Amino acid sequence: MMSKRNVLTPLLATLMLGCSPAQQNPSDTGNAKQADSEPQTQKAISEMPERPVVYQMMTRLFGNQNATNKAWGTIEENGVGKFADINQAALQGIKEMGATHVWYTGVPHHAVIRDYSDYGISHDDPDVVKGRAGSPYAVKDYYNVNPDLASDPANRLAEFEELIARTHAQGLKVVIDIVPNHVARHYQSLSAPEGAEDFGVSDNTSVEYARDNNFYYIPGQAFEVPDGEPPLGGEAHPLADGQFDEDPAKWTGNGSRAARPNAGDWYETVKINFGVKPDGSYDFPALPASYSDRSCADHRAFWADKDLPDSWYKFRDIALYWTEKGVDGFRYDMAQMVPVEFWSFLNCSIKKVNPEAFLLSEIYIPEQYRNYIRLGKMDYLYDKVGTYDALRAVVEGKASTDTLPPVFAEIADIHGNLLMFLENHDEQRIASSQFAGDADKARPAMVVSSTVASGANMLYFGQEVGEPGAEDAGFGKASRTTIFDYWGVPEHQKWMNGGKFDGDQLSEQQRQLRDFYARLLNLASTEPALQGEMADLHQANREQPGYSGNLYSFARFNGEERILVIANFDQQGKEFELVIPAGITAGMALTNGEYLLQDRLYGKYQGKLKVEEGKGSAMIQLGPLDSLVLKIR
The missing domain is CATH 2.60.40.1180 (Golgi alpha-mannosidase II)
Incomplete structure (x- = not known):
């Protein structure tokens, strides 16, 4: 099993965050005599593996050298990064930052506006696509990758497999997104293995809910495009006509049950049904609370003889498909919107194939953290609501450091399962005027974030050189680097330096900032004391x-x-x-x-x-x- 070091003993009462150096997750102890059991071992301090450091990149932006940056610009105008751009020099530079894992955001084939019909890919309608490049969280084909990222779209899957191999050659592990809560409104897999059926193909669309339907429906009503800003910034497009053929309408990804969702809803997606009835009750067996301290082997045994909703099996097969291709872990989008029982089933299925798989969950409900860790078998959860929010408030001068001790006391028993960060694709850039306005102002927050707990750390590409996300790219506003459009990331491009990834164009201040991050994250990953107790x-x-x-x-x-x-x-x-x-x-x-x-x-x-x-x-x-x-x- 991946070292978790989260057997937490509250030493010295409320002053302490406890964390033992146990190799085995305490929620993964159970019947050691099971033939399927994971090994129960402990390691000496000198043998402890590195704490994970995740380097997140928006893959379509990372290698893009084009600096045009026209709002709503096309690939021809603004360019796009390719798998091939992430070369040995880039990966070496990431490794130098202390990274152990690279999270390639936006890899699964999601809805895009570009015409790929020559490759058998159906058109996507701008009325239900956010931006020109599309949201990475509106996945259209889980068995292939975004054609934008390939030098040859016909060979796109092989090109990603080559990137996996290059990443592994640098001693780094590969993480990609899986988004179980929703898929694109127009889901169509061209690459599914034999016997794998697309979502919704066998659904009974005459009813709102059936256990084995993949979607929820609004019988008798057709989908209507929401009122809002015109797609593509108002540019003419043959499919941008305010219409999208979906009859009956499906529930929208964020749970909206309206045939015409609001413009603020996740209208580009449809919600997946995991056997949760419209009234919120479950159409599958509840996982007993006693399983919080049982092994994954016990969890697998619990589910083995159960008849489960169809969507559970579809996502299990998707995850194992990518695991077989060498993907080392997954970041689960909005995991809190999917029942914890499903995560027990999925994560323990993955761990059977790869016991060291890295499983990271986006979740913003602190009262559910322990369930998702102990029952759902997540390795790590975002610590956004606690540590990120508290440290940001201090940096912005909205709170004092007196607010920090209770925040860290609250996570004392699970801090070995938390991922710490100050930037990701959803959050505003530190250097933006909407946050700190100066990347250096967050240095003390990054030191605390990286060393106060015993879980994982994350760095978002461009953070290490003070990228401010200062321009509007099209869909959405400045302060966050776009995830919806084609764009070049100006300060990151200085480190990229025409594909050399040597930082030759960086200012002295940026060099010092990057050196700070490298020193800090390498230290945080390897210092044995940071795998132990914490005393305020x-x-x-x-x-x-x-x-x-x-x-x-x-x-x-x-x-x-x-x-x-x-x-x-x-x-x-x-x-x-x-x-x-x-x-x-x-x-x-x-x-x-x-x-x-x-x-x-x-x-x-x-x-x-x-x-x-x-x-x-x-x-x-x-x-x-x-x-x-x-x-x-």
Whole structure:
């Protein structure tokens, strides 16, 4: 199994985030005598694998060298990145950032406006496509890839398989999206294996719901295109006529049951039926709560003799198809909109084939986190609602660091299963005026985000060079890099440097920012102390002279591996005495005496930690927006 290190022991009461170095997920312990059981092992600190660092790229934008950037521009005008553009130099550069996994966003074939009829691909109607390039979350064919990304669309699947091989050759793992909650309004697979039937083909469309229907229907009503902005920015197109043939209408992806959804709905998609009746009740067996601490082998045994909704099997077969092709994991879009029982079935099916598969869930309902981890067998969940929101508020000056300790206490028992980030394709760019307005202002937040927990970290392409997402690309507004249109990403293109990926066009400030991210993420991935316990030091230092403004501090330790993290969110330098309460020094196995402190981030700071009568103290100096990650020697 993938190392999870999330056996959490709340050491030192509320000050601690506990995390043991166990190799096996506690929710994956169960009947070890089962023939299908996963191995139960523990590793010494020196043998611990790297914590995952995910590098997310919008694949159609990553390799695009075209700088025209015309709103609603075509491929010919604005260009598009290809699989082939992600060359050895690009992957080496990603690896240098500390990445262990590359999340290739937008790979499955989704609805696009471009004419690919010469390759047997049906046209997509602009009235139900967002942008010109289309949403990566309106998948049209799960058994093939986006033809835009291929140098030869007829050979697109083989080109992606070559990218998988190149990625693996650099020691990186491949993650792609699966979107079980919805598909494109016009789903049509040209590449499905023999015996695989398209979604909806066998549905009884005369009823709103049937267990084995793949979609929900609105009998007696035809779909109507929502009122809103004209597609393609108002450009004439033979299919852009305000009409789309769908009779009867289907429920829309976000759950709208209107034949004419609103313009703000996910009108380009239709919702998948997983056996959840329109009244919310389930048409499949409930997974007993006791399975939260059972192995995937036990979960598979539970489902083995059950007759399950058709959509469950379709998505299982899709996931295993990509696993067989060498994909190492999946990021599940809006997983919270799909019942947790399905995730138990799917994830444990994947783990049987690849026990180390990386399974990441987008979810924004904290009260469901533990169910999706323990019953749904997710490896990692987005920590957007907790850590991201809290750190962003501090960066923006809307909250103080006093808000952080309760946030981290709330996730104490599951922080080894959380993915930390400050950017992704849904969130505003740090450097945008709508967020920090300056990429450097988020440095302390990134230090805290990357080191406070024991799960995974993520970096979004362009974040490491301060991309601000400052221009309107067509569908949607600036501050987020477009996911709907053809575009070049200006600051990222400076690192790309005509396909050399050597950063030769970057400014000195950008070089320093990229160096910061590389140092931090490599440290976060490999430092053994960050796989252990966490103790909050902020509360104990809140009244210390000089510990003013927005400072935050904590300790991480794992056996004899111990570090202190101190982050200054203020644009003024700080000098103060950091104190470590006796209870925490005892937890860190620090006896009375003097210890050397060495900075692990830049190696320029060296100081001393004194422990007297069990209480620790160290003089700390921090520059504006500066952070220290101090190893206790």
